[in-house]
Amino acid sequence: xxxxxxEAISLERDVTAVIIPAGETVTLRAGTPxxxxxxxxxxxxxxIEGNLFxxxxxxxxxxxxxxVPPPPIPENATDEDIEAVIWAQxxxxxxxxxxxxxxxxxxxxxxxxxxxxxxxxxxSVDMTLxxxxxxxxxxxVQDAQEKIxxxxxIADVRVDLVFDPPWNQGMMSDxxxxxxxxx
Numbered sequence: 001x002x003x004x005x006x007e008a009i010s011l012e013r014d015v016t017a018v019i020i021p022a023g024e025t026v027t028l029r030a031g032t033p034x035x036x037x038x039x040x041x042x043x044x045x046x047x048i049e050g051n052l053f054x055x056x057x058x059x060x061x062x063x064x065x066x067x068v069p070p071p072p073i074p075e076n077a078t079d080e081d082i083e084a085v086i087w088a089q090x091x092x093x094x095x096x097x098x099x100x101x102x103x104x105x106x107x108x109x110x111x112x113x114x115x116x117x118x119x120x121x122x123x124s125v126d127m128t129l130x131x132x133x134x135x136x137x138x139x140x141v142q143d144a145q146e147k148i149x150x151x152x153x154i155a156d157v158r159v160d161l162v163f164d165p166p167w168n169q170g171m172m173s174d175x176x177x178x179x180x181x182x183x
Contacts, residue, residue, distance in 0.1 A: 006035050006036075006037065007035060007036045008033070008034075008035055009033070009034055009035065009036055009046065009063050009064060010031060010032065010033050010034075011028055011029065011030050011031060011032045011033075011034070011062050011063070012030060012061065012062055012063070012064055013030045013061070013062050014027055014028065014029055014030050014062075015027070015028050015055055015059045015062035015063075016028075016055075016056075016059065017046070017053035017054060017055050018053060018054045018136070018139050019051060019052070019053060020045065020051075020052040020053060020054055020096045020097060020135075020136065021096075021097060021134070021135045021136055022135045023135035023136050023137070023138060023139055024135075026053070028048060028053065028055075028062075030062075032048055032049070033048070034046050034047055034048030034049070035047045035048075036063065037052070038094075038096065038099060039065075040092075040094040040099060040101075041057070041091075041092030041093055041094045041101065041143075041147075042057030042060070042067070042068035042092055042147075043055065043056055043057045043094065043096075043143065044057070044060070044063060044065070045096045046063070052096070052097075054096045054136075054139060056143075056146070058146070068092075070150040070151065070152065071085055071088065071089060071150070071151060073085055073151065073152050073153065077153065079113045079114075079115055079121065082113050082121055082151065082153060082154070083111060083113045085151050086111055086113065086123060086125075086148055086151065087103060087108075087111065089147040089148055089150075089151060090102060090103050090108055090111075090125075090144060090147065090148070091103045091104070092147055093140065093143045093144050093147055095130070095136065095140065096136060096139075097136070098130075098180065099179070100172075100176045100179050100180060102127065102140060102144065103173075104172065104173040104175055104176035104179075105130065105171075105172055105176055106167065106170075106171025106172045106173070106176070107127050107128050107129065107130070107140075107167065107171075108125065108126075108127050109126040109127060109128060109162060110124070110125065110126040111123070111124075111125050112124045112125075116155060116156075118155065119153070120153050120154065120155035120156075121153050121154050121155060121156075122154075122155060122156040122157075122158075123148055123154055123156065123157045123158070124158045124160070125144060125148070125157075125158070125159045125160070126159075126160050126162045127140070127141065127144060127159060127160070127161060127162070128161065128162055128163055128166075128167045129161070129163075129167065130167055131167075132163050132166075137161055138161075141159045141161055144159045145157050145158075145159045169182055
């Protein structure tokens with residue numbers, strides 16, 4: 001699922017959503033009409049009653065859509081293989097207001113994978129925001145955690161929001177700068 005749309009929808013069931021950019025959680029009621037304005041990385045930005053809302057990919061059925069399945073991992077995956085899958089998953093996390101993923105925006109500062117005695121893995125990630133006061137910060141952290149947690153063999157995920165060093169446009173990939181018109 002990728003891109004901007006203006007697909008008309010009617011909610012098929014009550015669904016939890018987050019108001020953009022305030023970051024407040026609300027319940028949208030079944031039968032409410034609206035439009036999907038962005039469907040990137042498995043989550044959705046919808047326009048309903050004059051407001052934008054983010055709906056998690058886990059609730060795709062409320063929009064009449066299918067959820068994205070967990071990513072496959074190689075058989076006998078190494079920590080390096082898992083780290084590569086984590087980075088790919090993080091590239092499916094999008095700021096609901098900017099159609100660029102958080103990796104290409106330069107928001108991910110660190111990703112560590114640690115093998116546990118059980119054979120599972122623990123993951124620790126440091127990420128930042130484009131602006132410290134962003135109301136969607138905790139939502140982006142939660143999205144990153146959820147996208148990592150579905151990877152097979154991941155038993156524990158910790159995503160910490162950090163602001164040192166402060167984010168700047170120079171941290172964006174060339175592709176992100178092109179996409180946002182900053183190049």
